[in-house]
Amino acid sequence: MINKYSRFDLPGQAENLFLTGARVIDPRQGIDQTLNLHIQNGNLNVGVDNVPEGADIIDLKGHWITPGWFDLHVHFREPGKEVAETIASGCQAAMNGGFTGVACMPNTNPPLDDAASVKWVLSQGKKFPVEINVIAAATKGRKGQELVEMSEIVEAGVRAFSDDGSPIHNSAVLRHSMEYANMLGARIFEHAEDPDLAADGSMNEGEWSTRLGVAGIPSIAESIDVIRCIEIAEFTGAAVHICHVSTRESVEWIRWAKQRKLRVTAEVCPHHLLLTEEACKDFDTNFKMNPPLRMEEDRKACWDAFLDGTLDVYCTDHAPHSWEDKTQEFDVAPFGVVGLETALGLAFTHFLSQGMSLEKLLDRVVYAPREILSLPAPEITTGSLANLTIIEPEARYKVNPDEFRSYSRNTPFKNWELQGRAKGVINRGFALIKGN
Ligand SMILES: [Zn+2]
Known part of the structure; x- marks a missing residue:
């Protein structure tokens, strides 16, 4: 999946984005199920069945979405x-x-x-x-x-x-x-x-x-x-x-x-x-x-x-x-x-x-x-600002510091074999969803 949201230098704007097939988990709302999310101008619409007109469709089968x-x-x-x-x-x-x-x-x-x-x-x-x-x-x-x-x-x-x-x-x-x-x-x-x-x-x-x-x-x-x-x-x-x-x-x-x-x-x-x-x-x-x-x-x-x-x-x-x-x-x-x-x-x-x-x-x-810090917690509810972390729980990989976006490489976990990685984030009207 290559998409127009995968840029780090300037993430895409979440103007009309349809996330489909992911397991959506929001413990405070009692949500843990496969749900489609529509994000319009940064705001959430939860549990949408049909693809809204003109929306960019992101297939997230096998992924999890949690509050950011x-x-x-x-x-x-x-x-x-x-x-x-x-x-x-x-x-x-x-x-x-x-x-x-x-x-x-x-x-x-x-x-x-x-x-x-x-x-x-x-x-x-x-x-x-x-x-x-x-x-x-x-x-x-x-x-x-x-x-x-x-x-x-x-x-x-x-x-x-x-x-x-x-x-x-x-x-x-x-x-x-x-x-x-x-x-x-x-x-x-x-x-x-x-x-x-x-x-x-x-x-x-x-x-x-x-x-x-x-x-x-x-x-x-x-x-x-x-x-x-x-x-x-x-x-x-x-x-x-x-x-x-x-x-x-x-x-x-x-x-x-x-x-x-x-x-x-x-x-x-x-x-x-x-x-x-x-x-x-x-x-x-x-x-x-x-x-x-x-x-x-x-x-x-x-x-x-x-x-x-x-x-x-x-x-x-x-x-x-x-x-x-x-x-x-x-x-x-x-x-x-x-x-x-x-x-x-x-x-x-x-x-x-x-x-x-x-x-x-x-x-x-x-x-x-x-x-x-007395900050409000993000909610996965219709009408709230989309503040989401998208996770690929089955991804298996070896930690490679050369792939870091940080300017620095000083990790104690180099070469560790991990399972589960971030696929993307959405917040403040912006989306970064990494391609494969
Ligand atoms: Zn300290």
């Missing part, structure tokens, strides 16, 4: 490091991976720490079926000292603040940022890390760091900050979101906080669910990220917490780095891996086969992330 997927944690490198990723290339990676929405972290250069820079990023990507959201810096220059002008930034459409890449190390600043964000209906996303404990570590502190002679980051460097966030959330009544959880101890504290009905949410990334520290044994920097790959007991704890909802969100921490940067020595190379173009295939191959229902997966990647 959302990645709550991505790093697009614009401004500052456009060789690794731009907002446009990041959107292309998102489309290729089946995501219709992303939340961009503010650790660009300069950082997104005022309303003007946030508005500029929000205004990019308008020609793509990917909504760009921004998580603005919590402190000026991400220096951890002085709060940004939160109310102006919230007015620009932001619902979350973070110094991601770094924690907010000063507890008084963290407290005030949480209180102030809370007053404005926003929340802090904490990159949970004690920088003194993490020091100059490059991987998890454990058996493998000792064997390899690489400086380690102990698991408590993360969990101590998780406890600090939970304590401040309880003390202030404010909400807090814990980024990229990687340790058993963090999971246990978050579970405890949720039992106490504190306003704590958390996210987990595919690499922490599928890999352990042993992967670093050949000093391949595509396994170097922060927080680092941990031990099997941590991986297992994260998986159990992801299944039971203690970890609310599945996100990628998509962190593109150029080949030049990533081919430096292990202890010098920057932290981070790309994720947008493998997350869906990994979920279909490894999560659905290990006891996670599709409904739960959609909760973690469609609904929970949007709820945390």
Whole structure:
């Protein structure tokens, strides 16, 4: 199937599009059946029997359609490091991976720490079926000292603040940022890390760091900050979101906080669910990220917490780095891996086969992330805006980074055999439906 919607640089307009033969799944509407969808000027008409006049017919037999997927944690490198990723290339990676929405972290250069820079990023990507959201810096220059002008930034459409890449190390600043964000209906996303404990570590502190002679980051460097966030959330009544959880101890504290009905949410990334520290044994920097790959007991704890909802969100921490940067020595190379173009295939191959229902997966990647940012959830109902992810569940392939739309190739999942991939996305009146 070659079609006029398969362009990445300028996706087709969903003016009059008839999608036929797909299994349509919208858990919140109680829909799970083969249905035809007609999309006119971006809006949905569900369950149409006859092909509307002049419509472009897309035969999607054997495909699934779900509400559009959302990645709550991505790093697009614009401004500052456009060789690794731009907002446009990041959107292309998102489309290729089946995501219709992303939340961009503010650790660009300069950082997104005022309303003007946030508005500029929000205004990019308008020609793509990917909504760009921004998580603005919590402190000026991400220096951890002085709060940004939160109310102006919230007015620009932001619902979350973070110094991601770094924690907010000063507890008084963290407290005030949480209180102030809370007053404005926003929340802090904490990159949970004690920088003194993490020091100059490059991987998890454990058996493998000792064997390899690489400086380690102990698991408590993360969990101590998780406890600090939970304590401040309880003390202030404010909400807090814990980024990229990687340790058993963090999971246990978050579970405890949720039992106490504190306003704590958390996210987990595919690499922490599928890999352990042993992967670093050949000093391949595509396994170097922060927080680092941990031990099997941590991986297992994260998986159990992801299944039971203690970890609310599945996100990628998509962190593109150029080949030049990533081919430096292990202890010098920057932290981070790309994720947008493998997350869906990994979920279909490894999560659905290990006891996670599709409904739960959609909760973690469609609904929970949007709820945390107070965004409306997409609905597959007549009259609503079409915001859809189209999936080819039977597609079998080997991950080939050279096929990525991201400018960067730093994936830890190269050559993994996956089943299930994104066929396309439709959102904001645009459609990208890949040809065969
Ligand atoms: Zn982070």
